[in-house]
Amino acid sequence: MSDIRKVVLAYSGGLDTSVIAKWLEVERGLEVVTFTADLGQGEEIEPARQKARAMGIPDEHIYIEDLREEFVRDFVFPMMRANARYEGDYLLGTSIARPLISKRLVEIAHETGADAIAHGATGKGNDQVRFELSAYALDPDIKVIAPWREWDLTSRTALIAWAEKHQIAVPKDKRGEAPFSTDANLLHTSSEGLVLEDPWEETPDYVYSRTDHPEEAPDEPEYITIGFDKGDGVAVNGNAMSPGTLLAALNDLGRKHGIGRLDLVENRFVGMKSRGMYETPGGEIYARAHRGIEQLTLDRGAMHLKDELMPKYAELVYNGFWFAPEREMLQAAIDHSQQLVTGEVRLKLYKGLASVVGRRADVSFNLYSQDVVTFEDDAGSYNQRDAEGFINLQALRLKLIGRRRKPRN
DSSP states (O other): OTTOOEEEEEOOSSHHHHHHHHHHHHTTOOEEEEEEEESSOSSOOTHHHHHHHHTTOOGGGEEEEEOHHHHIIIIIHHHHHTTOOBTTTBOOTTGGGHHHHHHHHHHHHHHHTOSEEEOOOOTTSSHHHHHHHHHHHHOTTOEEEOGGGTSSOOSHHHHHHHHHHTTOOOOGGGTSOOSOEEEEOSSOEEEESGGGOOTTSOOOGGGOOSSOOGGGSOSSOEEEEEEEETTEEEEETTEEOOHHHHHHHHHHHHHHTTOOEEEEEEEOTTSOEEEEEEEOHHHHHHHHHHHHHHHHHSOHHHHHHHHHHHHHHHHHHHHTOTTSHHHHHHHHHHHHHTTTOOEEEEEEEETTEEEEEEEEOOTTTOOOOHHHHOSSOOTTSSOTTHHHHHHHHHHHHHHHHHHHHSOOO
16 A cells, blocks of 8 residues: 555544544655544534644545435435344444445545545454445445554553654543443444443443433323335424434434333354444334334235345345445335335334334325224125135145145054
């Protein structure tokens, strides 16, 4: 990589990426461009500009962008159409943010004439894979620098010492060993490491930042409605909202009622198991509601096929293959299934749970027929005698197998 002159760094403004920015300049002799994405992580990102300036990076090389609407519209909602949950539980909050960040890193590299991009992901995690697979899919000639796989700063003490040597401000809370690490965006907050590493020990209360404790949530349930159009949420309680605004509103409701906590031991793509705590308040509500409207509007065959495809889709997102053709193929099939997924779902929010308690759709979209399903007189809509022939046909092969198994004298 001796031909690299300029690099675009995914920059949070924190200690690690600040050290990386200076390291790229001092140790590699590179011109550094920083990119900070506002994905709704819930904290002020403008200080990242001041920190970059303090390290001598000129304003024209400091990129700070609000990507919240694009994040939800073009990444979260398409994923939610698939009802994706990795290993049956995880709503993929960290995974789905990485392709968008990579997309902008590559685009900014092209805009600024940079030769490479850089990230602060460690060599033990999934994020390095997600960042780099996405980047290579978008630009196969891009160079990627991953300092955690290259440098000799292998401890927090060494990192802080290097920062102090190069006049990088070290916050007081970074001098001691942090009890856990976090990642956040508009969809979720994840926490892992140290106090969470023993999978037998319950997650301490102080780890939770996105949800109130379910036991302390309101004693009265709250009922809400979510409106859907072609598989995407468009309104809460009858109020039309943009994708980002809708998810933010659901996050507020989920926080209040302690919804969306998940304690998970998962299988990382790089081979190890890890234990993490996830908070996805609005996402959990939304996912339940989306499933609820599909119950009315999706045909059984389409719904069951989607259920079969979902684990593969979720695995592709988790492993970093958002821009791979197989994910795009699955997305095309999923999006086709959503053309008539339009209607409204009513949910009950109560002490950690989001329960679907009602759903309705216009007759143009609704496959549920009360006339057919009723236990009262159905006026000839369904001939119960037809069931006998249906059962006999289904039982034919079972009868043949049964005769083969039957002992012969």
